[in-house]
Amino acid sequence: MATTPTELPSTTSTFPSRQKPIPYSVADGRRTQLSSILPPLVFGTATFNIQYNDDPYSMDTTGLVTIALTHGIRAFDTSPYYGPSEQLLGDALATPFVRETFPRNSYMILTKVGRIASEEFDYSKEWVRQSIRRSLERLQSEYLDLVYCHDVEFVSPAEVLEAVKELRRIRDEEGTVRYIGISGYPIDTLGDMAEMILRETGEPLDAVQSYANFTLENQTLAGARGIQRLRNAGVDVVPNASILGMGLLRREGVPVGALGDWHPAPSDLRAAIRRASDFCDGYGERIEVIAIRFALESWISAGSMCGSHGDPASGVPWKHESNRDVGGSKLGVSVIGVSKVSELEKTMLVWRSILDGLEGGEETAVQAGRWYRAWEWSRNRRKAVQILADGVREELGVWFGFAWASPGEGYVNQRKKAVKMIDDSDAAWLTPAASPAVVPMKGAADLTEEKILPLR
Numbered sequence: 001m002a003t004t005p006t007e008l009p010s011t012t013s014t015f016p017s018r019q020k021p022i023p024y025s026v027a028d029g030r031r032t033q034l035s036s037i038l039p040p041l042v043f044g045t046a047t048f049n050i051q052y053n054d055d056p057y058s059m060d061t062t063g064l065v066t067i068a069l070t071h072g073i074r075a076f077d078t079s080p081y082y083g084p085s086e087q088l089l090g091d092a093l094a095t096p097f098v099r100e101t102f103p104r105n106s107y108m109i110l111t112k113v114g115r116i117a118s119e120e121f122d123y124s125k126e127w128v129r130q131s132i133r134r135s136l137e138r139l140q141s142e143y144l145d146l147v148y149c150h151d152v153e154f155v156s157p158a159e160v161l162e163a164v165k166e167l168r169r170i171r172d173e174e175g176t177v178r179y180i181g182i183s184g185y186p187i188d189t190l191g192d193m194a195e196m197i198l199r200e201t202g203e204p205l206d207a208v209q210s211y212a213n214f215t216l217e218n219q220t221l222a223g224a225r226g227i228q229r230l231r232n233a234g235v236d237v238v239p240n241a242s243i244l245g246m247g248l249l250r251r252e253g254v255p256v257g258a259l260g261d262w263h264p265a266p267s268d269l270r271a272a273i274r275r276a277s278d279f280c281d282g283y284g285e286r287i288e289v290i291a292i293r294f295a296l297e298s299w300i301s302a303g304s305m306c307g308s309h310g311d312p313a314s315g316v317p318w319k320h321e322s323n324r325d326v327g328g329s330k331l332g333v334s335v336i337g338v339s340k341v342s343e344l345e346k347t348m349l350v351w352r353s354i355l356d357g358l359e360g361g362e363e364t365a366v367q368a369g370r371w372y373r374a375w376e377w378s379r380n381r382r383k384a385v386q387i388l389a390d391g392v393r394e395e396l397g398v399w400f401g402f403a404w405a406s407p408g409e410g411y412v413n414q415r416k417k418a419v420k421m422i423d424d425s426d427a428a429w430l431t432p433a434a435s436p437a438v439v440p441m442k443g444a445a446d447l448t449e450e451k452i453l454p455l456r
Contacts, residue, residue, distance in 0.1 A: 021105035022074065022310075024178070034146065034179045034206045035236045038108065039310040040300070040331035041351055042075040042239060043068045047339045049083035056084050059339065065092035067341055069102050071348050072313030077241075077335050078139075079112040079150055080131055086111065086138040094140045104141060111135050112150035112183065114163055120415045123149065123159035125166040132170060132177065143176050148183040148209055152193050154407050160193055161200055168203070181207030181237075185406040187220050194233035204234025209335070211242035214299055216249055216291045216392050217273070218401050222302040231306050238306035241335035243295035250288050251277045264404035276395040280388060287392070292347075294389045296334050297354045297382055303332020314355045315348070315368035326358040353378050 024032045043065075048056050065076070076093075078085045089109075092098070113131040114123045135144060149163045164180060171177045182197075182205060184190050190208050198204045208230050213221035220226050227238050246263060247254050253270060254263035265273075277287040300307075307330035314326060336351075338344045356365045357378030365374040393400050 019102050019106040033236060035308045037310050038237055038308040038333060039074045039313060040308050040333050041073060041313055042077050042335045043073045044077045044335045044337035045085045045089050046082045047337045048085040048088045056088060061088045062092040062095055063341060064344060066098060067344060074311050075108040075110060077110040080135060081115040081150060086135055090139040108145035109139055109141060110146040111144055112148040115150035116415060119411060121154050121413050122415045123155050123163040125162060128163050128166045136176060143178060146179040146181060146207055147177050148181045150183055152182045152184045153186050153189040157196050164197055179206035181205050181209060183209035185211060187213055187226050191229040194230050194235050198233050207237045208235045209239045209241055212245045214240045215243055215245045215295055216389055217245055217396060218403060220401060227303060227306055235306055237308055237333055238303060239333040239335050240299045240303055244288055244291055248273060249291040251286050269399045269402055272396045272399040276392040279391050279395050283388060285388060290385055290388050293350055293385050296351060299332040299334050304330045307332045312355055314364045315352045326355050326360050326364055357382055
């Protein structure tokens with residue numbers, strides 16, 4: 001396990017100092033807006049689970065979390081449904097180096113309640129309380145910054161309302177939860193739930209996390225049914241997760257692991273993705289590289305209306321940054337997941353290259369030790385990626401914007417109404433495996449280091 005940070009060349013000029021707290025406060029029942037402090041890049045720890053890795057306990061999760069912090073990442077997303085993720089994240093955040101250099105108030109922890117297994121959900125008040133207590137223990141924290149109701153499409157609106165009300169009671173009376181949101185896949189369901197909660201309680205949700213709805217294949221989240229509707233319902237922040245569509249947007253196709261071929265994408269959509277991948281190959285690019293950069297870069301602006309002013313992690317060594325350094329506008333929030341240090345470092349190279357192209361990014365890049373023409377390179381790379389993204393859309397044809405059913409036909413919640421306080425730490429989470437290492441194409445130029453980004 002790593003005990004000290006390993007950094008990119010641009011962040012090794014000074015020794016780490018104790019990091020400043022995120023400026024959160026509560027006065028007269030009013031708390032700091034989530035959108036003013038949530039970082040626009042969130043580290044998702046769903047990969048700390050058996051569906052991504054054969055043995056998560058053998059991973060260097062401590063090293064991954066430590067290096068993420070040294071690179072400026074200040075938010076971690078997890079869930080009890082993600083197998084041992086909460087426990088592994090909590091252990092990583094409890095190491096002496098992290099506790100001394102990164103106090104608990106210098107980063108944010110996002111977790112979830114309600115989902116226990118693939119077909120087992122419990123949104124009751126009793127289970128919400130139990131889940132919060134257990135998450136606090138696993139994460140070794142006195143509070144949780146943001147708690148989502150996990151995959152709300154699998155339960156009724158009444159159940160979601162009960163869970164949100166209980167989370168708000170815990171927030172107001174116990175103080176162990178700071179912000180509350182919901183997560184899920186169907187865009188219309190997320191909008192229905194957000195509007196229902198505002199209508200029934202008079203208080204909007206702090207966050208609504210959507211996954212696989214702003215990608216190369218499906219950009220519905222950016223439209224009137226998506227972020228605009230959520231904003232109208234008063235939602236403060238809309239994070240975009242699973243930018244590879246649960247592994248669909250990969251040259252190798254959907255991942256097939258211990259659970260077999262579980263991905264809900266129909267065969268015709270998969271065939272269209274293969275054609276789009278061949279199209280990208282023809283220009284010396286992997287479809288996942290284009291998908292990752294396109295989603296991160298495009299969501300910065302498309303998601304800005306429900307984005308954040310938080311620390312952008314642009315790479316100035318050991319500095320508590322402000323997004324004023326890269327233009328000052330809200331940046332759309334994205335969740336990324338990696339399994340290895342090399343994947344994390346490549347991701348940060350892409351992310352910082354994207355930031356270099358924003359207003360003020362040229363000066364920030366120089367301060368971080370990057371090339372003085374990084375701003376120009378970033379702008380040109382954006383154009384090239386957009387051209388290929390347009391080509392992918394043409395290849396997808398009628399399959400562009402397709403959304404699979406969630407839940408699937410025949411779904412029944414297996415959870416009995418009588419709450420059983422059981423330990424579900426071994427519950428499996430249905431997720432894809434990490435993308436394999438890249439094998440360079442014959443005759444293809446090694447255009448950028450982005451080519452080995454195995455993200456979800």
